[in-house]
Amino acid sequence: MRADLGxxxxxxxxxxxxxxxxxxxxxxxxxxIDLTLIDExxxxxxxxxxIRVGALTTHEEAANSTLLLERATALSEACSQVGSLQxxxxxxxxxxxxxxxxxxxxxxxxxxxxxxxxxxSLAGGAREMLVEDLIERPxxxxxxxxxxxxxxxxxxxxxxxxxxxxxxxRRDALAISRINxxxxxxxxxxxxxxxxxxxxxxxxxTQRVREAEEDVEGRRVGxxxxxxxxxxxxxxxxxxxxxxxxxxxxxxxxxAIVKRAVLGAMGLKEG
Amino acid sequence: xxxxxxxxxxxxxGETLLEMLRNRLGLKGTKCGCEIGECGACTVVMDxxxxxxxxxxxxxxxxxxxxxxxGLARDGRLHPLQEAFLELGAVQCGFCxxxxxxxxxxxxxxxxxxxxxxxxxxxxGNLCRCTGYQMVVDSIMKAAEVMNA
Numbered sequence: 474m475r476a477d478l479g480x481x482x483x484x485x486x487x488x489x490x491x492x493x494x495x496x497x498x499x500x501x502x503x504x505x506i507d508l509t510l511i512d513e514x515x516x517x518x519x520x521x522x523x524i525r526v527g528a529l530t531t532h533e534e535a536a537n538s539t540l541l542l543e544r545a546t547a548l549s550e551a552c553s554q555v556g557s558l559q560x561x562x563x564x565x566x567x568x569x570x571x572x573x574x575x576x577x578x579x580x581x582x583x584x585x586x587x588x589x590x591x592x593x594s595l596a597g598g599a600r601e602m603l604v605e606d607l608i609e610r611p612x613x614x615x616x617x618x619x620x621x622x623x624x625x626x627x628x629x630x631x632x633x634x635x636x637x638x639x640x641x642x643r644r645d646a647l648a649i650s651r652i653n654x655x656x657x658x659x660x661x662x663x664x665x666x667x668x669x670x671x672x673x674x675x676x677x678x679t680q681r682v683r684e685a686e687e688d689v690e691g692r693r694v695g696x697x698x699x700x701x702x703x704x705x706x707x708x709x710x711x712x713x714x715x716x717x718x719x720x721x722x723x724x725x726x727x728x729a730i731v732k733r734a735v736l737g738a739m740g741l742k743e744g
Numbered sequence: 745x746x747x748x749x750x751x752x753x754x755x756x757x758g759e760t761l762l763e764m765l766r767n768r769l770g771l772k773g774t775k776c777g778c779e780i781g782e783c784g785a786c787t788v789v790m791d792x793x794x795x796x797x798x799x800x801x802x803x804x805x806x807x808x809x810x811x812x813x814x815g816l817a818r819d820g821r822l823h824p825l826q827e828a829f830l831e832l833g834a835v836q837c838g839f840c841x842x843x844x845x846x847x848x849x850x851x852x853x854x855x856x857x858x859x860x861x862x863x864x865x866x867x868x869g870n871l872c873r874c875t876g877y878q879m880v881v882d883s884i885m886k887a888a889e890v891m892n893a
Contacts, residue, residue, distance in 0.1 A: 485801065492760065492799045493780045503758055507804055533793070557869020558847070560781050562793040563800065646868035647782060 482506050484621060486529055487563035489556070490572040514567065514623055517541060523629045526588075528567025528622040532579065533558065535566060545627050547636035547655040547738075551582035554640045557647045567622040570604060575611040576650040576674045580604065582638050583625060584679055585655035585671035591623040592616060599623070605671075608678050631667065634659040637737025639730050650674055652726055654706075654734035658694075665689050670702065670735070675710050675727055682706050689735065699735035703728035745808070746771070747815030755802045762786045764802035765812060773813035773842045777871075784870035787843035788812050794850040794869075811849065813842035824890040825849060828883040836874035843870045848884045856892055860885060 485491045486508045495503065508514065514529040517538050524544060526535065535541055536553035555561055555569075555578050569579040570590065584605045593599045596619045604625065607614050616622070630636075636657040642648025652674050659667035668689040673679045685705035692698040707727045711720065736743055745751070746769060753768035762779075765771045765788070777785030779798045786798040789811040816823035825845050828834070835841050844867055851858055851866035858866070863884045864877075872880060 485804075488799045488801060488804070489781055489796075492801070495758070496779060505757060505801060505803070507801070509804060556781065557784065557796075558866060559784060559787055559794050559796040559869045560799075562795050646865075647871075 484508050486565045486568050487531060487560075489560050489564040490568055490574075508567075508621065514621075520626075524627045526566060526625045526627065528565060528570075528624055530566050532556075532561035532564050532566070532569070535579070536561065544629070545582075545586055545636065547585055547638040547657065548579065548582040548627070550638040551578040551640070551653070551655065554578060554638075554642075566625065570607065570625075571614060571616065571622055573608050573610075573612050573614050573679075575679065576653070577679065578638070578640060578650055578653055578673070580608070580679050581653050581671050581673035582636075582655045583627075584608075584681060585638075585657055585669050586627050586630075586636065587669060589626045589628075591626065592620045593623045595619045595621070601626075605680055608680075610678050630657060631659040634667075635738050635740055637734050639734045639737065641726060641730050652723065652730050654727075654731045656702075656731075656734040656738035658689075658735070658738035660694055660739070663693050665692055665694060665698065665739075668702075668735075668738075670706070670731070672706060672710075672727070672731065675706065675723070676713050682709050684709055685731070694739045695741070696736070699732045699739065699741075700728075702735045703730075703732035706731045746810045747812060753802070757801075757803065759802045760798055761788070761790075761800040761802050761805045761810070762797040764805070765797060765810075771812050771814050775839055775842055777839070777843075782871075783840075784843045784847065784867075785840055787846040787870060789846050789850045789853075792850065792853060794847045794866075796869075811846070813845055816845060816849070823849075823887075825852075825884065825887040828887040828890065829880070832879050832883045832886060834875055834879040834883040840870055840872040840874075844872070844880055848887065851884070852888055852891065857888055858884070 485505045515527040517526050532552040532555045541549040566579050569577050588604045591601050638655045640650050640653045654672045657669040668686045671681045685702045688705050689702050707724045775785040777783035781796045781799045788797045847867050863881045
């Protein structure tokens with residue numbers, strides 16, 4: 474059906490991005506394909522090796538999920554800070570990723586947690602890819618016009634792993650992220666054994682910052698390591714995007730937000 | 745179902761729930777503010793949760809249970825939320841009020857005894873230019889008290 478409708482068939486789930494974007498342009502003659510009735514895209518459940526999160530999971534459902542809160546905290550925290558309750562009750566994770574806004578919150582958490590998206594094609598067939606690889610650039614994913622996201626697989630991290638998400642917006646609610654960061658830490662006693670660190674609205678696209686991750690791994694859990702991670706990400710940002718009008722603001726802000734995300738994933742608090 | 749009654753309307757494919765409620769069903773209580781989900785003036789309760797009706801396609805509301813501000817009063821008697829809003833000065837220009845009431849209704853349905861913090865978070869998606877919000881929070885707390893008495 475989607476193939477028949479061609480370019481005019483617009484998939485819609487929660488509509489919180491689609492309808493807003495349509496207002497900016499001509500909406501005449503748009504045929505919508507309502508995805509919200511597709512049960513296969515719903516639900517959050519534990520599976521072998523991790524957790525499956527349906528693409529139609531709303532931000533509020535993800536925020537309230539005990540399973541996610543305990544085992545994928547960064548995702549639960551990210552979703553709880555999106556927009557407003559009204560938006561979270563409708564907007565979906567699948568939509569958040571497919572829209573690929575640079576400031577997307579759920580997206581940063583999914584990238585940090587090394588989530589894999591399962592894509593199904595209306596022309597037949599399916600494929601799976603890392604959410605991080607799915608994002609080509611702001612507002613552009615690697616999905617073809619015939620593909621839909623079915624669900625996300627979050628691989629189970631090691632025992633005792635912890636993740637955190639920090640968002641910086643212009644205000645505390647109904648705010649788009651100026652910068653966001655998600656971090657996952659696994660440790661062995663005092664030492665960080667594994668670190669995953671992703672940022673949004675910092676690098677040219679939402680991605681992990683591997684140099685910072687490598688910098689953190691093998692170091693001692695604590696403020697100094699978290700601080701260094703912030704420095705590393707800020708440095709990478711300037712390397713990647715050059716010095717811009719926003720740099721004097723973003724550089725110290727990125728340092729602080731990344732530091733807080735790393736501290737959160739370490740189970741520590743600032744100050 | 746809108747406010748407990750089965751309603752039908754012919755709509756255009758791109759029509760929103762907000763447009764349908766106001767223009768087809770004549771329910772003007774729900775307000776049109778920003779139409780991009782940033783003000784909450786269009787908030788209704790749909791299948792138990794607060795949503796911005798400006799961003800729900802009317803077609804997506806098929807089969808859903810929708811409550812608007814018109815659904816609060818029963819047999820000419822105001823809902824405790826409405827009473828409290830009036831009593832405690834939470835209504836000035838009144839434009840945000842229907843949306844506030846709906847967000848409050850949705851909250852009290854799942855959280856009959858909320859804290860002030862929970863109330864504030866529940867109405868975080870409803871902007872008000874007049875009251876400074878305190879009276880709105882007071883009213884919702886008062887209504888909760890009355891409803892639990």
